[in-house]
Amino acid sequence: MKRLTHAALALGGLIATACASVSSESAPAPASTAPEWRLVIHGGAGVILPGSMTPEMEAAYITALNVSLEAGAAVLRAGGSALDAVEAAVLTMEDDALFNAGHGAVFTASGTHELDASIMDGRDRNAGAVAGVMRVKNPVLAARAVMEKSEHVMFAAEGADAFAQAQGLEMVENAYFDTDRRREALERVLQERARTAADRHGTVGAIALDRGGNLAAATTTGGMTAKAAGRVGDAPLIGAATYAENGVCAVSATGHGEYFIRVGVAKTICDRVKLAGEDVKTAAGAALDEVAALGGDGGVIVLSGEGDYGFVFNAAGMYRGWIDASGSGTAIYGEDDAE
Ligand code: ASP
Numbered sequence: 001m002k003r004l005t006h007a008a009l010a011l012g013g014l015i016a017t018a019c020a021s022v023s024s025e026s027a028p029a030p031a032s033t034a035p036e037w038r039l040v041i042h043g044g045a046g047v048i049l050p051g052s053m054t055p056e057m058e059a060a061y062i063t064a065l066n067v068s069l070e071a072g073a074a075v076l077r078a079g080g081s082a083l084d085a086v087e088a089a090v091l092t093m094e095d096d097a098l099f100n101a102g103h104g105a106v107f108t109a110s111g112t113h114e115l116d117a118s119i120m121d122g123r124d125r126n127a128g129a130v131a132g133v134m135r136v137k138n139p140v141l142a143a144r145a146v147m148e149k150s151e152h153v154m155f156a157a158e159g160a161d162a163f164a165q166a167q168g169l170e171m172v173e174n175a176y177f178d179t180d181r182r183r184e185a186l187e188r189v190l191q192e193r194a195r196t197a198a199d200r201h202g203t204v205g206a207i208a209l210d211r212g213g214n215l216a217a218a219t220t221t222g223g224m225t226a227k228a229a230g231r232v233g234d235a236p237l238i239g240a241a242t243y244a245e246n247g248v249c250a251v252s253a254t255g256h257g258e259y260f261i262r263v264g265v266a267k268t269i270c271d272r273v274k275l276a277g278e279d280v281k282t283a284a285g286a287a288l289d290e291v292a293a294l295g296g297d298g299g300v301i302v303l304s305g306e307g308d309y310g311f312v313f314n315a316a317g318m319y320r321g322w323i324d325a326s327g328s329g330t331a332i333y334g335e336d337d338a339e
Contacts, residue, residue, distance in 0.1 A: 036324075036325055038322065039072040040322045041320065043068075047315065067096075069321050069323040072086065072206060082122065086218040087119065094137075094139065102137065106202070106225040107182055109186075109227065109229065114133070116236040117142065117236055119147060120244040121216050123214050126147050128143045129143050130154065130156070130163075131154060131160065133157070135164075135174060138169070150163065177222070182222075186226055202222075205218060205242070207303045208250070213305065215303065216244050218252065221235040234258075234265070240261045241254070243270050245274070246305060248270050248273050248305055251270060253265050256298055258296070268287040279304070281312060288312055299314065307324075
C-alpha cells in the first residue's frame with residue numbers, strides 16, 4: 001500500500017483535503033504516464049475523527065476498502081470495463097454491514113430502509129438509477145438493470161423493486177437491512193434532535209478508468225439516518241452524486257444530499273473540467289465550495305479521462321482508496337494516515 005499525499009484546502013471554514021498522487025508522493029501523474037487503468041472508491045464522508053473508532057473498527061474499514069479495491073481491480077487488470085469494475089467495487093461494500101449501503105443501510109424515521117443507487121457509463125453517458133427501493137438486495141444491480149434493460153433512467157419505490165424482481169435480481173425482506181449499529185444510530189438521532197446532519201450519513205461509490213480509456217461511476221446508499229419515509233437524496237441522481245463522460249471526468253459523491261442536489265455537484269465538476277479546462281481536483285474544490293456556502297458537507301472522488309484523480313471533502317473524514325497497476329492506498333481521516 002502506498003501512502004496517500006494530501007493537500008489541505010480551506011473550504012467554507014471546514015477542513016477539506018485533496019489527496020493526489022500515485023507513484024510519487026508529490027504530484028499527480030502527468031498525462032504522458034497516464035495509468036493503463038485506475039479505480040478510486042469512497043465509503044462515505046462525515047464526522048470521522050481520529051480516536052472516534054477502536055483500532056479493530058479502523059482495521060475492519062481498511063480491510064473492507066481493500067476488498068472493494070481488489071474486486072474492481074480484478075476486472076480492470078483482466079481488461080474488463082470501467083462499468084463492470086465500479087459495479088464490482090461497490091457490490092462488496094453493499095454486502096458489508098460496515099457501510100451505509102445495501103446490508104448496512106441506515107433506518108428511516110419510520111424504522112424501515114429505503115435505498116438509492118445510480119450508475120453511469122462514460123462511453124455513451126447511458127445511466128440507470130433506483131430510488132427508495134426496499135427489497136432488492138443490491139441496489140446497484142437494479143440501477144444497472146434499469147440502464148441496460150429498460151428505456152428509462154430511473155425507477156422509484158415499489159415499481160423499482162418490482163422491476164428488479166422481474167429482472168431476476170435477488171430480493172430480500174426489508175429486515176435484511178436491519179443491523180444493531182444502525183438501529184442504535186436511529187435511536188440516537190431521534191432522541192437528540194439538535195444533532196447536526198453531519199453524523200447521519202454515509203454512502204459508497206466507485207469511479208474507474210479502464211484499459212480502453214473508458215470512464216464509469218457508481219454510487220449507492222441507505223441515505224441519511226432517520227430520513228423521512230419517501231425522502232430521496234442525491235445518490236440516485238445523475239449529475240448530483242454520479243457522473244461519467246469519457247475524456248472528461250467521472251465523479252461519485254457522498255454527503256448531505258439536499259445540498260449536493262441543489263448544486264448539481266457531479267455535473268458541475270464535469271462541466272468545469274470540460275468547459276473551463278480545470279483539472280478534476282480544482283473543479284471538485286469549486287463545487288464543494290458551493291456546497292459549503294449553502295451549509296452542506298460531504299465529499300467527492302474524481303477521476304479525469306487521463307487518470308488524474310482526487311479525494312476532495314469538507315467533512316472531517318472520508319473512507320477512501322485508490323488502486324492501479326503501480327499500487328494502492330487507503331485512508332479514513334482528514335489527515336494522511338493510510339498505508
Ligand atoms: N448522499 C447521501 C444522501 O443524502 C448520504 C451520504 O452520502 O452520506 O442520501
